[in-house]
Amino acid sequence: MTTDAFPILASTLSQSISKLLGVLEAVGGFLAILLIVFFVAGKVTGRFERPLAVVICLGPALLLVTVGLVVPAIKTFQLSLMNQQFLGQIGTKYVGLTNYKFALSDPYTQQTLLRTLAWLIVVPASAVFVGLLAALLVDKMKFSAIPKTMIFLPTAISFVGAAVIWSYVYNYVDPSLPQTGLLSEIVTKLGWSNPPNWLITVPLNTFLEMIIMIWIQAGFAMVVLGAALKAIPDEVIESARIDGATGVTLFRTVQIPMIRNTIVVVTTTVMIATLKVFDIVFTINNGNFSTDVLARQMYADMFVTSQVSRGSALAVLLFLCVLPLVFYNIRQLRRERETR
Amino acid sequence: MTTSTPPVLEPPVERAPLKGPPAVKAVRSAFSSPIATVVVMAIAVLWTIPTLGLFVNSFRSKEDAATTGWWEFFVHPSFSLSGYHQVLFDNGGMVLPLVNSLAITIPGTIIPIFIASMAGYALAWMRFKGSDFLFFFLFALQVVPLQMALVPLQQYYVHGAHLFGILILPDPGVNGTLAQIWLTHTMFSLPLAVFLLHNFIAQLPGSLIEAARVDGASHLRIFQVIVLPLSLPAIASFGIFQFLWVWNDLLVAKTFGSLDPSGQPITARMQSLVGNFGAHQELLAPAGFITIVVPLIVFLSMQRFFVRGLLAGSVKG
Secondary structure, three states, rough: HHHHHHHHHHHHHHHHHHHHHHHHHHHHHHHOOOOOHHHHHHHOOOOHHHHHHHHHHHHHHHHHHHHHHHHHHHHHHHHOOOOOOOOOOOOOEEOOOOOHHHHOOOOHHHHHHHHHHHHHHHHHHHHHHHHHHHHHHHHHOOOOHHHHHHHHHHHHHHHHHHHHHHHHOOOOOOOOOOOOOOHHHHHHHOOOOOOOHHOOOOOOHEEEEEEEHHHHHHHHHHHHHHHHHOOOOOHHHHHHHHHOOOOHHHHHHHHHHHHHHHHHHHHHHHHHHHOOHHHHHHHHHHOOOOOHHHHHHHHHHHOOOOOOHHHHHHHOOOOOOOOHHHHHHHHHHHHHHHHH | OOOOOOOOOOOOOOOOOOOOOOOOHHHHHHOHHHHHHHHHHHHHHHHHHHHHHHHHHHOOOOHHHHHHHEEEEOOOOOOHHHHHHHOOOOOHOOOHHHHHHHHHHHHHHHHHHHHHHHHHHHHHHHOOOOOHHHHHHHHHHHHHOOHHHHHHHHHHHHOOOOOEEEEOOOOOOOOOOHHHHHHHHHHHHHHHHHHHHHHHHHOOOHHHHHHHHHHOOOOHHHHHHHHHHHOOHHHHHHHHHHHHHHHHOOOOHHHHOOOOOOOOHHHHHHHHHHHHHHHHHHHHHHHHHHHHHHHHHHHOOOOHHHHHHHOOOOOOO
């Protein structure tokens, strides 16, 4: 074992070291360039000092964002209007809204769109509900750091990691053998003697995958809503308490209305994240067994089944769904800025 | 019955509302409720059980993990590190993917930090006509889904950015290297990054900056010497966010990363393990735990900054 492990270990080690050195070089080089630019530009005085500073500070960000987000967005839109199938194809031509018509009339895509809508409704509502509940209750606790950390932990785990974790909950084994999946074990103990293969049971599998997303997002909702709750002035709560409001009444009439804005922001943020959900669906069933959602089908169209233009149309649809949510967020931002 | 209860028809006795620490104490003591504690702990435990399952399973022998549920561990304990050993060292193991993840994540965190804080500073303290619009525009770009940018970005790295047939920007010559991934992550993180850092930098005391201007410092100098050091809390918060985001990313790594397994980061390696269900199922638990251990450590050790980062700009006070 050790004799053939050693050369592998040695090559792994040398590869690792060279990679990390390369990283050091790259980061060092980047910082060096920054320092030099700052140094040289710092010598400029007079009328050009400020515009130059603006260009240097804002330029890289704007450039990167243009290349990475603006141009691709425009190009994707372009692509969606053409009939390109595989990457690098030449001789494609404009076909107008054909891909959109296809997306809206193809049965499989229709299912995907509806399912994405279901995700969009169920996940944010549930995640915010659990987060709000946890935030309201934690507000009343001492040593709140422990449950807060436990609930927030899933947010730090990658979606892929989450998929693995939940595979141990949803795992299916023939009922005659000892169960390896937690869910099967629980329902078997509760009397259900022949639990199904959860992840391939339609439509249950979609909801089970949604639970994973809710598990991840609830912590985020809890933290932000918890902070908003803490920001309610204590005097307001005191006087409400004096007026006789306690417990649930206090929630309903005082606390929730006062954090309404934050609830909206958190909900739209979770909605945006849900619309982009790809990793969970991809890793668990790869969209099979009626679990497909917009973001995953788009990926498949572009990189797997070579329907680049169709995938682009889906991307534009996704973009159109996210757009109003972000504009809503911006409006909230603007309003808050004005009251500052 | 007390004799000091005022008659119902009279206006209630006016008490000066409590302020400050006595108010907080009154609120908290009125509200510490054992029921709340129980419910919250129940939710917290429920939330942790799935992860616990993974953790427990990773320490059991292959046969045990494959044939029985992880809860059996508490009944028939059997401890084994063979899973970890195999995952880490066999077939190229997880060590290289771990290194790859580090190689991708560290620059993918450092580069956006600098570019975003420079931009945030420019938009906050070097106001010009249209700077507000630019700020909201940058924030709005969050709207662009990753997937939308994948194909055009790939094309950009190969032969530059063209729009309507005109070359806007030549390709940066990084095709096939890790720099592709760093740049891509930077691009995608900028909208949120600039937003978070701008909000913090805008709240720095103007007097400090004014004083420096009066002393003749250039804008760039102010950034280097005043703004950057003072912004460390926000940078730390955002840095953790970004680190976790890049570390946990799968899509960008798969699209712009090398196809050969020795170049895969840990998420891609994990995903390919999951995909081969029959072949290496028993390795899922230790592999999975290794995947989440770094983010967990980063998160647990930097919690305070994380929460502060989340709240930057979204909640007043």
